[in-house]
Amino acid sequence: MYWPSVLPAFLASMVEFVEALTIVLAVGVTINWRTSLWGAAAAFTVLALFVAVFGAAIIIYIPIDLLRMMIGIILILFGLQWLKKSVLRYSGVKELHDEAAIYQRKVMALQAAGTAGAKDIFDRLGFLTSFKSVLLEGLEVVFIVITFGSTAGMNKTAGLLSASCGALLALVLVVCAGAAVRRPLTRIPENTLKFIVGIMLVTFGTFWAGEGCGILWPLQDGFLFGLAAIYLAMCAGLTVWLRGRPGESN
Amino acid sequence: MKAIKRVWEAVFNFFCGDYFVFIGVAVTIILTWCLERVAVWRVLRPVSGAVLVAGIVLSFSWAVSRSLRK
Numbered sequence: 001m002y003w004p005s006v007l008p009a010f011l012a013s014m015v016e017f018v019e020a021l022t023i024v025l026a027v028g029v030t031i032n033w034r035t036s037l038w039g040a041a042a043a044f045t046v047l048a049l050f051v052a053v054f055g056a057a058i059i060i061y062i063p064i065d066l067l068r069m070m071i072g073i074i075l076i077l078f079g080l081q082w083l084k085k086s087v088l089r090y091s092g093v094k095e096l097h098d099e100a101a102i103y104q105r106k107v108m109a110l111q112a113a114g115t116a117g118a119k120d121i122f123d124r125l126g127f128l129t130s131f132k133s134v135l136l137e138g139l140e141v142v143f144i145v146i147t148f149g150s151t152a153g154m155n156k157t158a159g160l161l162s163a164s165c166g167a168l169l170a171l172v173l174v175v176c177a178g179a180a181v182r183r184p185l186t187r188i189p190e191n192t193l194k195f196i197v198g199i200m201l202v203t204f205g206t207f208w209a210g211e212g213c214g215i216l217w218p219l220q221d222g223f224l225f226g227l228a229a230i231y232l233a234m235c236a237g238l239t240v241w242l243r244g245r246p247g248e249s250n
Numbered sequence: 251m252k253a254i255k256r257v258w259e260a261v262f263n264f265f266c267g268d269y270f271v272f273i274g275v276a277v278t279i280i281l282t283w284c285l286e287r288v289a290v291w292r293v294l295r296p297v298s299g300a301v302l303v304a305g306i307v308l309s310f311s312w313a314v315s316r317s318l319r320k
Contacts, residue, residue: 073276073279076306077266077272078265081267083310084271084310087314088314088317139264206303206306209279209282213279214286214298215282217299230303231307238310
């Protein structure tokens, strides 16, 4: 088991699964569980096919250095996107991400569309809503698993298996929690989780993009902590600066 | 043409979502690669890591400050 692949894949996947589960639960509660679960199952099938085709191709054909650079760049861009939202939310510029509010909005939208309450009938809108959310969030998980799995360590297959284990563990945990509460997982502090994962994505992205370019980092893997500290300081500094701006105190 | 634009926008928004971050990171990576691989530039190789991190920090700060103007 390669832990530098397992942990980031687990945390990043958990964020995506929580988002997908919110929609699946909203459809299940307002329309019916049959429609919601069929939509989720169909999306999982499409995702499995995607992984089978592209996961194998990446492992076999692409040299590790090129892969590290490309994936590193994508991770940096992906991570900065999350960090930007987190910084803007922490500083009060943007509204905090609230799964409960999203859940309520989705329920109201489905009720307004006149699809709520039909407990046994297969509903096309409900199916598509569930399918779309699981497919989109699942694609992000696939991307996370492939990146963390195929770039970490020298053995791509072992890395991919480790990252898959991390994502699978996150899926099991989120589904169990969802089944237990049957409502949005508001107890998981998603903004904080997203911020931490954003830091991890940019940290690993910088490390691998640098290695792909040819940089030999001081302390080798130990420099990951240094990079994380730099990005934490960057976000803290920006948050303080934004909070201090006139009219932004929150 | 519209279809290509839509696909590009979907892919771009999925992976990045901010042109300022995209441009900043792209320029930083090209600069870092040149410092590591181009013979004339290699004299500055010891600072390539610092250039990469500084470029990312600056790009991000630029994008955050730009988002306030919207």
